[in-house]
Each structure stands twice: as C-alpha cells, then as structure tokens.
Amino acid sequence: MSTSTELAPAATDAVWLHGVTTGVAPGTLAGIVGIAGTPVRAVPAAGLVAVVSDAPLTEYGEEALRRNLEDLTWLEQTARAHHAVVAALSRAAVVVPARLATVHSDDDRVTRVLVERRDEFAGTLARLADRDEWGVKGYVVPGPPPPAAEPTGGGGGAGAAYLRRRRAQLTAREEGQQIAADAAAAVHTALAGYAAAARRHAPQDRRLSGASTAMALNGAYLVDRDRVDHFADLVRGLADRHPQLRLELTGPWPPYSFVAEPAPAVGGSA
Structure with a gap:
C-alpha cells in the first residue's frame, strides 16, 4: 500500500x-x-x-x-x-x-x-x-557678526589683518555654540523637571530638520494630559528667557521615546 x-x-x-x-x-x-x-x-x-x-x-x-x-x-x-x-x-x-x-x-x-x-x-x-509624548526642538539663533574694525595697534599688513578677522570670527562662533549649548541644557533641565519622564535625543542634521540653523536641543517629554497647557506655557517662558534658541513644541505623539523595546526582529523566530 x-x-x-x-x-x-x-x-x-x-x-x-x-x-x-x-x-x-x-x-x-x-x-x-x-x-x-x-x-x-x-x-x-x-x-x-x-x-x-x-x-x-x-x-x-x-x-x-x-x-x-x-x-x-x-x-x-x-x-x-x-x-x-x-x-x-x-x-x-x-x-x-x-x-x-x-x-x-x-x-x-x-x-x-x-x-x-x-x-x-x-x-x-x-x-x-493618560500621558503623551511631546517634542521640543531648540534651533540656534545666530548672534551678531564680530566687528569688522581692526584691533587698535594691530599692524603686520593685510595678511595679519585677515588672520585677526578669521580668529575673531572663529572665537565668536565657538562662543555662540557654547552659549547655545548651555541654553539647551538649561531648557531641557527645566522641562524634564516638569515632565513625568524625559529623553534628550541627538540633534538632527539640517538636511533632516529642514531648518536653516543648527539644532541644539532635540528633547522628548512624557507629559500628563491634564498638564499639557502648563507645559506649553513653560516652553514659551523658557523661549523668552533663552533668546539664543528658537524653541519649537510638537505633539502629541505616541510615546516612542519611552518604550524600552529589544532590537527589532527580522524574519523568522524573533
């Protein structure tokens, strides 16, 4: 058979x-x-x-x-x-x-x-x-350019004058970046103290953010739904206190930033 x-x-x-x-x-x-x-x-x-x-x-x-x-x-x-x-x-x-x-x-x-x-x-x-994720992004507000006038008693000709200008520009840029970084840290600390949980993500590249200036803060905050209005007021107040940054509040979002997931499973027996 x-x-x-x-x-x-x-x-x-x-x-x-x-x-x-x-x-x-x-x-x-x-x-x-x-x-x-x-x-x-x-x-x-x-x-x-x-x-x-x-x-x-x-x-x-x-x-x-x-x-x-x-x-x-x-x-x-x-x-x-x-x-x-x-x-x-x-x-x-x-x-x-x-x-x-x-x-x-x-x-x-x-x-x-x-x-x-x-x-x-x-x-x-x-x-x-009863909580949602809210995002706050902080974009650097460029400061005034360094003065074009030569330092008194400079001397050394056109080449030395150019180097002094470049040095002044680089110093101003570094100072501006540090000021923006300090402001971003202060904003994040204040928002994290109000939220139920907070995460600070890496700043997005300009090609991804679409902004004309660099991003100094890319924060995510888990906020009680009955406290959202106060959270938005806090963001506006922080924007006034830190004019070095342009703050942008987005949300509500699903709480992706506050879920501890293992690596995604691909294919078979994940």
Whole structure:
C-alpha cells in the first residue's frame, strides 16, 4: 500500500507588529490599514492584545527587509504607514508602540512574545496611561557678526589683518555654540523637571530638520494630559528667557521615546 505525505503550504506572509495594548473596542481596528495595504487585526494573549498586519515575505522577509531598509524612500513610506496605525491606536487606547520593522514569523510567535513579556508590557502600559509624548526642538539663533574694525595697534599688513578677522570670527562662533549649548541644557533641565519622564535625543542634521540653523536641543517629554497647557506655557517662558534658541513644541505623539523595546526582529523566530 502506497502512502503519501501532504506538505503544508509554504508561508507567504510574516506578521508586522504595530503595538501592544490591553484591549481595543469592537470596531476600533475597522478601516485601519497596516503595512503593504493589509488590514490590521488583533492577536490576544495573556490579557494583552497585539495589533498586527500581514506583511508579504517578498517584501518583508529577512533578506528583502534588510535590503529595503537601505532604501530611504521605501523606509519613509513604511515608517509613515507604521506610525499611522500607532497614532490611530493611541487615540483610542494606551499603546506600547513597537519599533519599526518588528516582524515575526507568525501569530504563534506573537502570542509567545505577549506571554513572555506580559509583566513588562503591563508595567509600561500603566506608566503611559493618560500621558503623551511631546517634542521640543531648540534651533540656534545666530548672534551678531564680530566687528569688522581692526584691533587698535594691530599692524603686520593685510595678511595679519585677515588672520585677526578669521580668529575673531572663529572665537565668536565657538562662543555662540557654547552659549547655545548651555541654553539647551538649561531648557531641557527645566522641562524634564516638569515632565513625568524625559529623553534628550541627538540633534538632527539640517538636511533632516529642514531648518536653516543648527539644532541644539532635540528633547522628548512624557507629559500628563491634564498638564499639557502648563507645559506649553513653560516652553514659551523658557523661549523668552533663552533668546539664543528658537524653541519649537510638537505633539502629541505616541510615546516612542519611552518604550524600552529589544532590537527589532527580522524574519523568522524573533
């Protein structure tokens, strides 16, 4: 008697994790589009809910994903799609946002992550409840140029005069940078003292920020929702006290800066 073995069909999709919450109301996920245009769905376990979307392996499998992460256009589009889901969830519930490109092999693996990290997720959700992330960026306000007049009794001819001008310009620039750095530190300290938590990120390059001057402060602040108006007043007051910086308040954002996530999982058994 002959026998035959049926092979399970090869998987065509991985599972992209957008975030973890304690639950979503019926209908909340309806109409929310995830990665690659696929609808988002819930994977419940251990009293938590992972919000995921299916990600085709042709684009989000291990090799394809590593390659695509080097494509800035693809990366920007994918980040926008991921953020749109997290932002929609944040408007409806407390959510722990997943880092970009957190991809698991299947729903079973997502379930195991929820079970294994239940206490961590629950603690983070409790800490984020009724709070939002706000960003404050501080851009350097250029000071007046150094005086063009030559120092008294200079001498030494045109070459020496040029060197003195250059030295004065460099000194003024260094002093300006130090003044801006001191102001940025003072602003961050004041805002961190008011917020529930704070992070100071590396300043963005001008090509990324789009600003005409350098960024001296790139801060993120976790603020109680009932204290946001006072926080905004504090930012305005600090702007008046530190005219060396142009302060920009942005938000509210999902609390990406205040979630301790492990390195994103790519492909298989994350």
